[in-house]
Amino acid sequence: MGTQSPEEVLQEYLRERGMLMTPQRKTLLQLFLEEPKHFSAEEFYERVKQVDDSIGQATVYRTLKLFTESGLAETLDFGDGRTRYERRLGREHHDHLICIRCRDSIEIRAPEIERLQEEVAGRHGYELTDHALYLYGICPKCRGKE
Numbered sequence: 498m499g500t501q502s503p504e505e506v507l508q509e510y511l512r513e514r515g516m517l518m519t520p521q522r523k524t525l526l527q528l529f530l531e532e533p534k535h536f537s538a539e540e541f542y543e544r545v546k547q548v549d550d551s552i553g554q555a556t557v558y559r560t561l562k563l564f565t566e567s568g569l570a571e572t573l574d575f576g577d578g579r580t581r582y583e584r585r586l587g588r589e590h591h592d593h594l595i596c597i598r599c600r601d602s603i604e605i606r607a608p609e610i611e612r613l614q615e616e617v618a619g620r621h622g623y624e625l626t627d628h629a630l631y632l633y634g635i636c637p638k639c640r641g642k643e
């Protein structure tokens with residue numbers, strides 16, 4: 498996937514499935530690329546509506562699924578029952594630290610944890626292909642209110 502643009506990745510994914518790059522999909526891709534780091538489907542739909550209210554909620558949700566399946570996006574579980582999305586293509590792997598009070602999150606990159614996970618998987622005879630690590634806690638701002 499190295500040097501492909503998001504549009505090329507989506508185009509190829511759609512072509513392989515006999516689907517087309519419609520103007521709606523193009524608009525949704527553009528908006529997806531402008532999203533903040535982590536967002537829910539509801540939040541995304543709210544922003545889509547402001548730009549083009551002819552795009553229905555079902556289309557928006559289905560397209561987010563396409564983005565995920567094609568590798569453009571990744572789903573996140575911040576532990577509140579609400580799926581969040583983030584851009585995957587062209588971003589470095591990271592994990593998340595999440596505040597259970599305000600749902601604020603921080604992206605963490607810790608080579609020592611990455612190494613340890615590979616080592617643990619290896620001990621069980623696994624070759625690690627992917628992982629998701631979530632650290633839940635109370636952020637400094639929320640701790641200050643205690």
Ligand SMILES: [Zn+2]
Nearest residue numbers: 596599636639
């Ligand atoms: Zn907090």
Ligand SMILES: [Zn+2]
Nearest residue numbers: 534583593604
């Ligand atoms: Zn992230």
